[in-house]
Amino acid sequence: MKDELRILLRKVRESAKISIALAAKRAFVDERTWRSWETLKGAVYERQPSDKALWSFFQRSGIEMPQAFKARANGNPLGQVLSIATYKGGVGKSPITISVAARLVEQSFRVAVVTDDGVFRGMSSDGRGPAPETLASKIDFYDERDLKASPAELKKMKKEIRDNVTNLPREEQQIGEIIYGHLIETVERKKLATENLSDLVTRYDYVFLDINVNIELIRRHADLVAIILDSDCYYSIQSAQAFLADLRAIKCRKAAPSYFGLVTNCDVGGVSSELEEFVGDLPDLNDEILEELMQSKRAQILRRERIYQMIRALDFPILSTEMTASYKVAIEHYNESRAFLDGYCYFHSLADVAPHSHAAGEIRRLTEELINKL
Ligand SMILES: Nc1ncnc2c1ncn2[C@@H]1O[C@H](COP(=O)(O)OP(=O)(O)OP(=O)(O)O)[C@@H](O)[C@H]1O
Ligand SMILES: [Mg+2]
Known part of the structure; x- marks a missing residue:
């Protein structure tokens, strides 16, 4: 400088x-x-x-x-916006986003993540962030609360605070402040903000929206949305459909983003022989119990197949990169020799902690596919 x-x-x-x-x-x-x-x-x-x-x-x-x-900044950034999203919580939106973002950093792109994730906020307010020298440390993380809100959005939030805090009888205000504290803080921060997401996008090649609450932001800015479909959870299909329906219902001048389903936790066919190995370790099982266990495994396999077929029958295209549950092994391996607080967290990426794992390979393939769809 x-x-x-x-x-x-x-x-x-x-x-x-x-x-x-x-x-x-x-x-x-x-x-x-x-x-x-x-x-x-x-x-x-x-x-x-x-x-x-x-x-x-x-x-x-x-x-x-x-x-x-x-x-x-020199050179013209690509300014592309992506979101890996769905309504269902805890399905891997954030970890997949950070790993894909880190993969792009590895390829020398300028990458940002804008987020309203609760874990991100908790860790940031404790002063925690990516470890130095990692790929994740080269991602720029932004709290969504520091982006400007439109006057209408600000008005709506202020009204909610008035209705639930300020206009309550004095003795109830304190409890209102506790319940609506997050909204009060959001309004305070948004009042100070001077830039909106479009301004920020001009400085990056890729901006990821790791957004759970403000899906309007996704509709207004994303060029591509990957909607997570957990192939081990029937309700993730409903949640993805509801998410897409709401996204489509938002009126906006910008062209709609392209939507793709992203299948995760894929183990259709139940090829793992964990159950057989487990049962083999138990000496005194009679044939009846053995039969019951095998039947319940078969039921699981059929359930997974049914969910997968429902996913494939959805009315939006599915990415050909199917993610397996191999991230579990990679993360477990990483966590093995570490204290609980140093374990895999929001600011980790598979490219950093397990670059040669199967899971990191999936992330590389997913990244390539997403970028080619833009
Ligand atoms: N490639 C992956 N596919 C699926 N899940 C993954 C993957 N990588 C990591 N995970 C796991 O996803 C789990 C859920 O993560 P997390 O709760 O952050 O998801 P989220 O969808 O961002 O949740 P939230 O809705 O709370 O923001 C974690 O236990 C993490 O280990
Ligand atoms: Mg998250």
């Missing part, structure tokens, strides 16, 4: 009366790092803020990013 920008950064910070400590906090860095950004280097330009750090600082301070900083 040139000295003029370092001077500008300091000037903007000082005129907004923001201390270095607060600026550093808003940019998610330590004070020493922030100081180094404001230190003039002459011809040496090695330490410079990431796009994400600058963006977070300006957004969270409610200051419009000066043009000089916006123009810093």
Whole structure:
């Protein structure tokens, strides 16, 4: 970063009366790092803020990013927006998103993830993030609450707070504040935001929307949506259909994104012989119990086949990359020698923790297929 920008950064910070400590906090860095950004280097330009750090600082301070900083990036980013989504929780939206994003970073693309994920928020507020030097550390993560809301959205949120907190009798307000605390914080942060998602997209090759709540954001901005269909869960089909129906119902001037189903946890045919091995270890099983166990395995296999056929009969195309449950083995292997808190989490990617695993291979194939569909 040139000295003029370092001077500008300091000037903007000082005129907004923001201390270095607060600026550093808003940019998610330590004070020493922030100081180094404001230190003039002459011809040496090695330490410079990431796009994400600058963006977070300006957004969270409610200051419009000066043009000089916006123009810093060289080359024209591709500006493509993808979302791996569905209504059902806990089906792997976030881990698959981060692994695909990391794979693109590995291929030298500029990649961001915009998220409203609860685990991301919890970990970020504890100061946790990707480990240094990993591919995941080169992804820029953005909290959706730091993006500008439309006046209508802001009005709706404020009304909800009035109805459920401010307008309640005084003795009930405290409980309202607890229940609606997240919304109050969202409004506070959104009031400060100066950029919306379209502005952010101009600085990246690929932006992933890891979004659970604000599906309007997906409809308005995504070019491609992969909808997760867990082949081990009948309700994930219903949830995917409901998600797609809601997405289609949102009125929007932008052309609709392309939709594809993404089959996960695929083990149709039940080829694993786990049950036989398990049963073989038990010496005293009589034929009747053995028969019962085999029948229940057969029932499972038929159930999986039925779910798979229902998935294939859906009225939207399915990606040909089918994900298996091999991520479980890769993650278990990674976690084996680690303490609970150091185990696989939101900020890990398979490309970092198990690059030669079967699961990482699936992610590479999925990434290639998604990018080719754009
Ligand atoms: N390739 C994968 N396919 C399916 N699940 C995966 C994959 N990789 C990791 N997972 C697993 O997905 C599980 C669910 O993750 P997580 O709860 O973050 O999903 P999510 O859909 O983002 O949930 P939420 O709705 O809470 O945001 C985790 O236990 C993780 O191990
Ligand atoms: Mg998630």
